[in-house]
Amino acid sequence: MASHHESIIREPLVTGENITYAKVTDDILKPVENMPNKAWWIGFTVASLGALLWVFAVSWTFWYGIGSWGLNKTVGWAWDITGFVWWVGIGHAGTLISAILLLFRQNWRNSINRSAEAMTIFAVICAASYIVCHMGRPWMAVYSLPLPNQYGSLWVNFNSPLIWDVFAISTYFSVSLLFWYTGLLPDLATIRDRATGIRRRIYSIASFGWTGSLKTWQRFETVCLILAGVSTPLVLSVHTIVSMDFATSLEPGWHTTIFPPYFVAGAIFSGFAMVQTLLLVVRKVLGLENYITMFHIEAMNKIILVTGSIVGVAYLTEFFIAYYSGGEYEQYTFLNRFIGPYWWAGCMMYGCNVLMTQLMWFKKIRTNIHVSWVLSIVVNIGMWFERFVIIVTSLHRDFIPSSWAMFYPTWIDVSIFIGSIGLFFTMFLLFIRVLPSIAMAEVKLLLKSSSEQAKKKLMAEGHLEPQQVEFYKESLTKFDSVELADYKK
Amino acid sequence: MSSTKFILGLFDDPDVLLHGIDELKKNSVPIYDVYTPMPIHGIEDKLGVKPSRLGYAAFMFGILGGTTIFSIVYYTLVHDWPMNIGGKPAFAVPDFIPATFEWTVLFTAFGMTITFFFATHLFPGRAPRVMDLRATDDRFVIAIDAKGNVPHEDITNILREAGAVEIKHNDRKYVSYE
Numbered sequence: 001m002a003s004h005h006e007s008i009i010r011e012p013l014v015t016g017e018n019i020t021y022a023k024v025t026d027d028i029l030k031p032v033e034n035m036p037n038k039a040w041w042i043g044f045t046v047a048s049l050g051a052l053l054w055v056f057a058v059s060w061t062f063w064y065g066i067g068s069w070g071l072n073k074t075v076g077w078a079w080d081i082t083g084f085v086w087w088v089g090i091g092h093a094g095t096l097i098s099a100i101l102l103l104f105r106q107n108w109r110n111s112i113n114r115s116a117e118a119m120t121i122f123a124v125i126c127a128a129s130y131i132v133c134h135m136g137r138p139w140m141a142v143y144s145l146p147l148p149n150q151y152g153s154l155w156v157n158f159n160s161p162l163i164w165d166v167f168a169i170s171t172y173f174s175v176s177l178l179f180w181y182t183g184l185l186p187d188l189a190t191i192r193d194r195a196t197g198i199r200r201r202i203y204s205i206a207s208f209g210w211t212g213s214l215k216t217w218q219r220f221e222t223v224c225l226i227l228a229g230v231s232t233p234l235v236l237s238v239h240t241i242v243s244m245d246f247a248t249s250l251e252p253g254w255h256t257t258i259f260p261p262y263f264v265a266g267a268i269f270s271g272f273a274m275v276q277t278l279l280l281v282v283r284k285v286l287g288l289e290n291y292i293t294m295f296h297i298e299a300m301n302k303i304i305l306v307t308g309s310i311v312g313v314a315y316l317t318e319f320f321i322a323y324y325s326g327g328e329y330e331q332y333t334f335l336n337r338f339i340g341p342y343w344w345a346g347c348m349m350y351g352c353n354v355l356m357t358q359l360m361w362f363k364k365i366r367t368n369i370h371v372s373w374v375l376s377i378v379v380n381i382g383m384w385f386e387r388f389v390i391i392v393t394s395l396h397r398d399f400i401p402s403s404w405a406m407f408y409p410t411w412i413d414v415s416i417f418i419g420s421i422g423l424f425f426t427m428f429l430l431f432i433r434v435l436p437s438i439a440m441a442e443v444k445l446l447l448k449s450s451s452e453q454a455k456k457k458l459m460a461e462g463h464l465e466p467q468q469v470e471f472y473k474e475s476l477t478k479f480d481s482v483e484l485a486d487y488k489k
Numbered sequence: 490m491s492s493t494k495f496i497l498g499l500f501d502d503p504d505v506l507l508h509g510i511d512e513l514k515k516n517s518v519p520i521y522d523v524y525t526p527m528p529i530h531g532i533e534d535k536l537g538v539k540p541s542r543l544g545y546a547a548f549m550f551g552i553l554g555g556t557t558i559f560s561i562v563y564y565t566l567v568h569d570w571p572m573n574i575g576g577k578p579a580f581a582v583p584d585f586i587p588a589t590f591e592w593t594v595l596f597t598a599f600g601m602t603i604t605f606f607f608a609t610h611l612f613p614g615r616a617p618r619v620m621d622l623r624a625t626d627d628r629f630v631i632a633i634d635a636k637g638n639v640p641h642e643d644i645t646n647i648l649r650e651a652g653a654v655e656i657k658h659n660d661r662k663y664v665s666y667e
Contacts, residue, residue, distance in 0.1 A: 021627035155565035209615030
């Protein structure tokens, strides 16, 4: 039924008074149907300058080859694969929100899934660009596909994790795109039916002729559920396979069986941090405080805490196994993270990811927007250093001390990295301009059951346990979008 | 003979819409279709829409994808060009799993979604067949084929009594064509 009553003790997912279906549409489409404000223009200018830098640095790499990077024969993977794993990891939160939370019927996902999925797609684009760049001769990418060729045919080696990666990342990108776009259709139709002229034509093509008829919705829900069902193991497989790029090697520091779960947890951890970084700004700038509420922020912080702690346990396990294995190379690699020349990178990794995240145990911190935002940036930095430590610190001191080396990034390395962030934000800012950043149809589903006004109505009707009502009112005090005066507090 | 093609009952609340469907059914008025801005759960049962069979399609596409890539891997690695990697067998099944899994998911997702688009007639550029422009915004619309369902006034009254905020007698089937 459309309006089953939800227990009063559950916190509202949509706040604000007089939120009607029409108001949901108006609020969410405001940035799409109007000229952008100054904040958007400033952000877009900075981001697109970054994207231009990316275009320039990537073109430079294609022209002169990866000799323009700081790699040497000891450290053959550095910022490129660090950046790749970092971006793929960031992407994972979007699929977790859109697929896994859908299967678990977590309704709070409804207002953040759209932008998180968009973030996934843009992050995977950045990640894929790193893979193509580090090939040196990007046109050779065709040989990662099992296509007949003039060498015999010489086929790709399906025993190699790098080939598994090609399959995993390409499937992940295309299925995420499909899931995201299918979910967008009803909202594109909403924009179409409100627009005129050329905008109407464009959104008409984009919305595939969606009408919202009974059977369309019914099948749409089946499709979304099954897509969520197949995306869930998919997202777990992707970072598992990424971790196998390392775990199936014989390199101390890489050759560990804990890598798949550890990488998946780290991916979700960093992804939620990026969602938090983006949405805390988006809700403020686009005025979506009633839809992305303090409940959402706190819930995401809790996930950051849980996954951050899992990552912490994985770190400890790695150290214990290095000690317990008795392998001296293994032991040296892990000791080297603290006493070697890259001790500062190790400190960034363990400090940002494990120590700083533990602050999230405090409710005051979890519900403080500014602190949450800073912490989300800290996690992003920490997770970048995690990959840097795993890749560069493990490689730079190999089995023969005469070949030990340091890695010094060139300006091309730095430009590609900064540029990829610019590229990501350019795409994200364009997304919030032309597409609804919140899934309108899904938020409308929550109005009659989980909104603040529905709960108010429930309270006005009476028949509720006074204790539960008190509990509910108490839980509202953390919200920044609730008029507490209405509750006589 | 009236020129009305469709009678639309516009509701502003999904529960009232469900009530409206009940009232129409009670009076044996056949419902052409229902257009809503969001999925309404429970409406399929009322209108006797059978559960979607897209799940079967998804399953078949999944099997197809898995078999396809497994066959490709088998042909390339075992049949066409077996490699001696440390004397290990060429038919190394564990190594086949990642690619097989990925293509199972890929074919499931795309096969099912394309089937969905095909069955529901969705494709880029299709002219939207919209009966009321607010049906994708904040109106829950019941459409009744005017032809054969007379008198129209009775249907209008049923809808009004059921709580429709607006009743339209559309002369054109779809308002979205220019």
